[in-house]
Amino acid sequence: MSLRERPATAVEPGLHKAGRGPGSAPRQLLSSAVTHLCILIGVLLSLYPFYWLLVMATSTTGEIFSYPPKLLPGDNFGTNFSNLLANVDLLSSLVNTIIVAGASALLVVLLDSLAAFAFAKYDFPGKGPLFLVVMATFLFPANLSLVPSFWLMSELGWVGGLQALIVPGAANAFGIFLLRQFAMSSIPDELIESARIDGAGFFRTWWSIGLPMLRGGLAFLGIFTFITVWNDYVWPLIVLNNPARQTLQTSLASLNTAYSNDIGLIMAGAFVSVLPLIGVFLIGSRHFIANIAAGALKG
């Protein structure tokens, strides 16, 4: 649907929250119904794949292959799940994923907040060009150079180790940029100045003023990093060459090729790997979404 085709009235109430004519009530009701309908279609498309995942994870493979398709959840999740656990060491993958995502989130929060605090609140020679470099690296896709990075990891002897997933991403441009925006808008210069007069150095000021005042931003960046690293796939796929030491994503992918005739089992695996993350997201969703948008706007 193009924007041009939509009736003007469908949009105007939002643009003019105050200026509604008294005679337009029926039209407004109609346009509001159309709006809700469009949004509900969007919500349905957005959430249906999750529902479908639930349906498949609780069905037998035979039911999944059947025509017409069975549209309601079944009662086979227990069997699928125990088949899954019997075939794959999902627990160790889960532990590895939590270690990698947790360590990454912690390091990113610490290192990015240090850099962001310095960029936002202090003036030092070369600050402008240095920040430009941060911005420039932002414009390059991650995983650009798989081969060279893998080569470096093998030179370091890190292939197969979890540190290969944690260390390279321990500080990033996105977080520095985001926290800098937070620090500029939420930490008053007077506080920094009075800390300086009291004799506090940079690191002391960062620890006792910067970190507490950036709490909101740090929580967001921590959750964001945790989710991103949890979902990372291509780099763990390359660097974790030991089948006994995998993350959830790589385990799931190998499950997908190794058990292609047991779709119920695969879907049970997909289901349990998606669930915890949605939980993490829902805990702080409102805050999280507001921050994503704020980061983009200020950028």
Place this chain on the structure above:
Amino acid sequence: MAVPLRAPARPAARERLAVTGPSGTRRRRIRENWAQYVAVSPFYVLFLVFGLFPIACSIALSFTDWDGIGDIEFVGLAQYSYLLQDPRFWNAVTTTMIIWVISTVPMLLLALLMAFLLHQNIRFKGFYRVAFFVPNVTSMVAMAIVFGSVFSDTFGLVNSALTALGADALPWLSTDWGIRVTIAVMVIWRWTGYNAIIYLAGLQAVPTELYDAAKVDGAGFWRMFTSITIPMLRPVILFTVITSTIGGLGLFTEPQILLGDGGGPNEAGMTIVLYQYNQAFTQFDFGYGSAIAWALFLLAAVFAAINWRLLSERDTVRTKRQGAGR
């Protein structure tokens, strides 16, 4: 980071700010701010070691023939001349571009529409925003598996629906365009909500007085949309285009899970990153893999330069606007 550590020749120089030359002042200020340099350094160290250094070293690797274990043989520019004539590489470039276009354009239009709808005074806005955003935080591996079965040629939900409606089932995962559309659908599904949330925040930042003034001047909806909404959203739209470019060039998980390391029938889903992975880590051709990495790096640099230009143009516009406001 080179921080001069020499002690000042004359400690009294501190007091004589006015007579110290600009370079002396600069050196003093660098010394005074050592802690700030330490604070920003981890990013640069990590970027140099894990970002720039391997890329620089791989240029050497791209002049060789190497399987990752055996002897490294120097072959000069042979990998690059092969690359330029390799139809599979060019197919990967074309595929990446096609998928990028057929996913980004509908995705951003849909996101704009959704943002517009959400911007109205409606109930349950909080729930809608969360519902639109959930796809963005879920594992793409898991969801690519789900989409693979939804679009399956044999038992897929989409084909079942088409058959139920009396249409013919389509070979989604065995034809060129079926594969590209399926991958694009996954990208659209994952990123429309994210972009809609960003557009929504942009819409909320547009002052309502602008619309009121335009209405007084007799402007209709379409006129207001094109003359106020779009220009005011320009920076936000730019941001979403840039992030989509970055994501589009790095596309890997969706095709790899959906079609495997080979990119599917006719390599219709072979993206550049997947081809790089394929050559280096399944064919163990590290020399050629490095050459592809470099080609991708150049391509990304071109896009980054275009994006950078757009960004700085935007800054000029912003400065002008601020200047006019004073």
